[in-house]
Amino acid sequence: MEEWTVEVHHSKTKKDKPKTDQLEFGRIxxxxxxxxxxxxxxxxxxxxxxxxxxxxxxxxAMTFHYGQSVFEGLKAYHTPDxxxxxxxxxxxxxxxxxxxxRLCIPPVDEAFVLExxxxxxFLDREWIPTSEGTSLYIRPFIISTEPFIGVAxxxxxxxxxxxxxxxAYYKEGINxxxxxxxxxxVRAVKGGTGEAKTGGNYAASLKAQELCAxxxxxxxxxxxxxxxxxxxxxxxxxxxxxxxxxxxxxELNGSILEGxxxxxxxxxxxxxxxxxxxxxxxLDELHEAYMSGTLEEAFGTGxxxxxxxxxxxxxxxxxxFINEGNTGKTAKALYDTLTGIQYGREQDPFDWVEIVNxxxxxx
Amino acid sequence: MEEWTVEVHHSKTKKDKPKTDQLEFGRIxxxxxxxxxxxxxxxxxxxxxxxxxxxxxxxxAMTFHYGQSVFEGLKAYHTPDxxxxxxxxxxxxxxxxxxxxRLCIPPVDEAFVLExxxxxxFLDREWIPTSEGTSLYIRPFIISTEPFIGVAxxxxxxxxxxxxxxxAYYKEGINxxxxxxxxxxVRAVKGGTGEAKTGGNYAASLKAQELCAxxxxxxxxxxxxxxxxxxxxxxxxxxxxxxxxxxxxxELNGSILEGxxxxxxxxxxxxxxxxxxxxxxxLDELHEAYMSGTLEEAFGTGxxxxxxxxxxxxxxxxxxFINEGNTGKTAKALYDTLTGIQYGREQDPFDWVEIVNxxxxxx
Numbered sequence: 217m218e219e220w221t222v223e224v225h226h227s228k229t230k231k232d233k234p235k236t237d238q239l240e241f242g243r244i245x246x247x248x249x250x251x252x253x254x255x256x257x258x259x260x261x262x263x264x265x266x267x268x269x270x271x272x273x274x275x276x277a278m279t280f281h282y283g284q285s286v287f288e289g290l291k292a293y294h295t296p297d298x299x300x301x302x303x304x305x306x307x308x309x310x311x312x313x314x315x316x317x318r319l320c321i322p323p324v325d326e327a328f329v330l331e332x333x334x335x336x337x338f339l340d341r342e343w344i345p346t347s348e349g350t351s352l353y354i355r356p357f358i359i360s361t362e363p364f365i366g367v368a369x370x371x372x373x374x375x376x377x378x379x380x381x382x383x384a385y386y387k388e389g390i391n392x393x394x395x396x397x398x399x400x401x402v403r404a405v406k407g408g409t410g411e412a413k414t415g416g417n418y419a420a421s422l423k424a425q426e427l428c429a430x431x432x433x434x435x436x437x438x439x440x441x442x443x444x445x446x447x448x449x450x451x452x453x454x455x456x457x458x459x460x461x462x463x464x465x466x467e468l469n470g471s472i473l474e475g476x477x478x479x480x481x482x483x484x485x486x487x488x489x490x491x492x493x494x495x496x497x498x499l500d501e502l503h504e505a506y507m508s509g510t511l512e513e514a515f516g517t518g519x520x521x522x523x524x525x526x527x528x529x530x531x532x533x534x535x536x537f538i539n540e541g542n543t544g545k546t547a548k549a550l551y552d553t554l555t556g557i558q559y560g561r562e563q564d565p566f567d568w569v570e571i572v573n574x575x576x577x578x579x
Numbered sequence: 580m581e582e583w584t585v586e587v588h589h590s591k592t593k594k595d596k597p598k599t600d601q602l603e604f605g606r607i608x609x610x611x612x613x614x615x616x617x618x619x620x621x622x623x624x625x626x627x628x629x630x631x632x633x634x635x636x637x638x639x640a641m642t643f644h645y646g647q648s649v650f651e652g653l654k655a656y657h658t659p660d661x662x663x664x665x666x667x668x669x670x671x672x673x674x675x676x677x678x679x680x681r682l683c684i685p686p687v688d689e690a691f692v693l694e695x696x697x698x699x700x701f702l703d704r705e706w707i708p709t710s711e712g713t714s715l716y717i718r719p720f721i722i723s724t725e726p727f728i729g730v731a732x733x734x735x736x737x738x739x740x741x742x743x744x745x746x747a748y749y750k751e752g753i754n755x756x757x758x759x760x761x762x763x764x765v766r767a768v769k770g771g772t773g774e775a776k777t778g779g780n781y782a783a784s785l786k787a788q789e790l791c792a793x794x795x796x797x798x799x800x801x802x803x804x805x806x807x808x809x810x811x812x813x814x815x816x817x818x819x820x821x822x823x824x825x826x827x828x829x830e831l832n833g834s835i836l837e838g839x840x841x842x843x844x845x846x847x848x849x850x851x852x853x854x855x856x857x858x859x860x861x862l863d864e865l866h867e868a869y870m871s872g873t874l875e876e877a878f879g880t881g882x883x884x885x886x887x888x889x890x891x892x893x894x895x896x897x898x899x900f901i902n903e904g905n906t907g908k909t910a911k912a913l914y915d916t917l918t919g920i921q922y923g924r925e926q927d928p929f930d931w932v933e934i935v936n937x938x939x940x941x942x
Contacts, residue, residue, distance in 0.1 A: 243729075245638075275608075280739075283779045283781060284781075287644050319782055353728075365604075365605035365716075367781050369789065378639060402768055405768040405804040407765030408764075409779070419682055
């Protein structure tokens with residue numbers, strides 16, 4: 217697809233941009249969106265940027281019935297110098313294709329879609345908010361659109377990219393959250409779709425999230441679906457623990473999402489010579505570490521929050537107050553360094569950031 | 580909602596109806612559809628029948644991203660007397676609300692939605708095909724439409740009902756199929772969404788289905804996600820085995836869909852004084868029965884095929900040829916009786932069928 221160009225249909229009107237203090241997550245969208253269609257035998261075709269607009273889709277389209285869809289999430293950041301940068305976007309495109317494979321969706325040309333995303337971001341660059349902690353959230357997603365209510369992979373798809381200016385995740389600084397261990401509901405199981413970024417995993421998580429919120433918790437800690445013994449994720453984030461100076465995180469086992477922030481945290485810790493181990497982590501092991509006083513920190517990692525410290529972890533009669541409910545040193549250092557690199561305030565020794573500029577717009 | 584009426588907007592044009600020999604499953608839709616909206620604080624509102632038409636939905640609508648959707652499937656049949664009947668539709672509406680509960684979707688008024696379905700079927704009654712084995716497939720589904728890309732239950736939904744005339748499932752009589760036991764992929768796990776009729780379960784099944792088809796099998800036999808030892812479902816059907824005169828089927832355990840046909844088969848067998856047992860069924864147990872010559876029959880049950888005999892069941896080095904690859908007596912009797920009741924050719928001792936007539940249209 218290298219020779220392809222994205223056809224651009226400019227929006228005739230420009231929407232009002234939100235004030236910084238009105239920004240929340242995922243409710244306001246920019247002036248344009250990217251669309252590309254798939255049909256057989258042509259494959260992916262007709263890449264275009266069009267004014268942000270409703271989709272017109274047949275009610276029998278497979279996406280409404282059988283959940284054959286995938287998505288990604290990344291951000292564009294404004295640097296102090298006025299540059300626009302993305303953080304490891306190629307990792308998101310690689311994962312998109314891994315998700316596609318699990319869901320029987322035809323693969324996309326990763327380099328081409330990344331160029332299209334850059335072009336879209338550059339076109340709507342005035343929407344990237346500039347104040348501390350704000351960014352432009354980028355949501356690529358693929359839906360199955362064949363008008364056929366039979367259980368089979370669709371022969372028609374749409375890849376769409378929409379953009380949403382988002383506020384600072386931590387308005388009053390990075391704050392530890394209260395987490396409940398989930399004993400009844402399961403997010404994913406080995407052999408299922410947990411490794412893919414697909415709607416069904418998130419749909420499955422809603423009930424547990426609703427019940428834990430009623431009890432005053434922010435998120436649930438997901439255990440494995442087989443033995444209900446090993447830790448998998450926290451809410452929709454990966455999870456890390458610092459025990460006796462070592463950082464551990466559940467190893468990728470087929471039911472855990474391979475987070476871009478997770479991968480970046482592991483690399484940063486190695487860079488800092490802090491021991492980091494990917495392995496099975498049992499709830500028992502965590503409890504023992506807590507009782508012996510060696511559970512130093514716990515935190516979730518994800519694109520939205522970057523680092524989310526866990527101040528309390530509760531199940532049955534157990535309430536673990538980790539680091540006395542405060543943000544740990546490692547979590548804080550990771551947050552500062554990752555956001556520092558993302559916003560261009562710190563050096564990027566890993567070549568993680570990618571600049572979006574006028575070159576993106578003239579492909 | 581009892582006092583509500585469905586507003587009807589008649590289609591100005593009528594589409595050509597397919598010839599019986601052109602009928603396949605789920606590709607052709609009738610002239611009208613039913614829609615009802617949900618928003619807060621009003622709840623479900625504005626029930627209406629409108630010409631079949633594309634939906635106009637914001638690209639940020641939650642249904643495209645987080646899989647919060649449910650559906651149902653049932654059929655309308657023409658009787659030899661020219662009546663139109665539904666088969667146990669209240670069971671589908673009850674299950675819809677159970678699925679809603681698992682997916683955090685607000686419940687619907689089951690009686691009202693059933694009336695709306697009858698009204699829609701009656702309006703488009705000319706679309707119900709009349710030849711042997713054909714019917715009108717009814718697909719109610721609910722999608723989450725709030726324009727918000729955050730992981731949380733939506734505050735806006737649409738319930739939609741579309742109708743599709745479908746051909747005979749068995750064009751040349753009821754035929755046994757070849758089934759492969761699935762060892763790698765998992766459809767659902769206890770604590771997940773397997774009990775609910777939601778897209779994610781079907782999305783998760785596509786990969787295994789694709790791989791087994793490449794090896795010449797029709798469907799996979801799903802094992803439990805925990806021990807990979809116990810039988811759960813076959814393809815998107817429930818499954819039954821006849822061993823030494825007794826019929827057994829996997830007990831409902833939280834990861835198995837409670838099929839309306841499954842329930843009807845159990846009731847029919849009891850009515851016939853054939854022993855029927857719901858219990859855990861291991862693959863080992865099945866293999867032993869086969870080796871000792873007591874595995875008499877195996878068949879799937881579902882709305883589309885009604886009864887689907889299993890002629891061959893294969894895994895690793897094992898190939899079980901059940902009943903020498905022929906349709907068993909029990910499967911045949913169940914198929915004949917169930918379709919007999921559904922099409923009004925046989926007496927209905929269970930009060931299963933519900934007539935759709937002009938009363939449905941003047942609510």
